[in-house]
Amino acid sequence: MFPWLHLLVFHLLWPHVWSFRICAFNAQHFGEKKAANQEVLDILVKIVQRCDICLLQEVQDPKGQALSKLLQGLNRQQELFQFVVSPPLGRNSYMEKYAFIYKSDKISVRDQYKYHDNDTKKPDVFAREPYVVRFTLRYADLQDLVVIPQHTVPDKADEEIEALYDVFLNVTSHWRCNNLVFMGDFNAGCSYLSKKKRRTLRLYSDPKFHWLIGDDIDTTVRESTTCPYDRIVVYGEELANLVNSAGIYNFTKELGLTEAEALKVSDHYPVEADLKLKYSSAHTLLPSVILIVLSVLAAGGTKTLQ
Template sequence: MEVPCLLPVLLLLLLCPAGAPFRICAFNAQRFAQGKADKPSVMDILVKILSRCDISVLQEVMDAKGKAVTALMTTLNRFDGSGPYHNLTSPLLGRGNYQERYVFIYRNQKIRILDSYIYKDNHPDRPDVFAREPFIARFSVPIKELPELVLIPQHTMPSKAESEIDALYDVSLDIQARWRTEDMMFLGDFNADCGYVAKKRWGQIRLRQKPGFHWLIGDKADTTVRENTRCAYDRIVVHGERCFSAVVPGSAQPFDFPKEFGLSEAEALEISDHYPVEVELNAACWGLQPARPAGLLLLALAILSGSVYGI
């Protein structure tokens, strides 16, 4: 039987369906360093979490020599063949002895990094507001209506959460001036609840009040692992109508990894005291147009039965 030229296209559509969701995640990995990298049980759960995401942004990575991140990437690429996964890691950021890295982990076959920079925290009206300056990256992504997307992770200092969240608005203006884009996503552990941001203060926080910013993780969400807490610390905020239009409705949520992987609270706390937060975007696979699964199935059956092109 001669294989028709249409068959490779069909297989591509079946294996990589256009319109498949593109998932972006943010995770406070709670003091991720060599000690955690040396624990197989911790690394096993971490790579299972990361393999669910096309782009992940890790915060609270306290890996001074970079060896823990290298070990994580090696383990992730061995675990999941849908990569290869690459990473973009910031320098150590922070004041005094408490310093962290932001780490972007992404599937290299789908995604390219176009540019990145560390925000200069020298606004004349609000100098040195961030305990850890935002590390900003611009990506090329496989989304037809949204070919580029800027990601801005932020892990605020709890006692300065209100001012840091507010100052992310200044970051958005800086990005628009630098890259002439409005399509951006702020994500991470904002410490945006439970005493760190008073309800009466939300009205003065520009990232919340200025038009065009869409908060996808609401105030009633629980992004904490401990059963005795219920706090919406971790958030995802998008800006730009193309970006907001690409969001799959209802997809932004915390990922309850202890429930998913059958962990006790004590076991989960070995990984982190935070849930990851995630959102899905409607993505065309390598620019292909959306196809109807039923139509693909009928075409596959036709080819296999030899009814196409007289096979």
């Protein structure tokens, strides 16, 4: 009787493809001074806005003003981005935060906690403990995603990466979720972590963990260095099978910067992974559609959708 109704229902129920991008970026001493440089801040906005979830590391922003300025830049056109941030982490006087910036139209934070390593066989192994965040990806076939950040101390990289397996055991006992992403500046290359040493690490030897950023990928900005410091590791076949691509975002090349200009932003490139997710718009549109259909039926079917 109403052929347009069949088309509308088909459109709602038919799954759409969502190219979901998750990123990790060591923003190198990101604080008020760096945020006050408008050129640098504008570049940071261009980098972060490409990502659905972006983990920022080396956030040194005690008052939160740098993150607020970044968020203002991201939301200049649309109130879309939100963030969740860890407490200051570190030993002695040197402290950093992990900040997760995400697009709130399809993503929300379900839970979060700071991992405590005081009860492990080797207490206080992490200088900056992982701040674990559990995200809900609304309307997607993959709704639950846990992100575990880590910025290792360079000369302790092997010990801290090895301890990430204990974090994995803790998270999977804490939450019933098998979709886990470990990412950050692992310092997992060059003189800090040899290939021979890495083979002994549980996060590498267990075949259920997939290292998406290979040893051949240079994550450093300086042309004089070629090191795969920054990594993304996903757990489980289901999540691994959703990965469409992974690599770095070379903002020097993509934004037409000189090396000197790029180094004002960071000495690291962001690492990122693109996932192909399926989602349906029915959850968001269905209530409005029901009202439209009811109004058309009440009018005796004389109205049509424009």
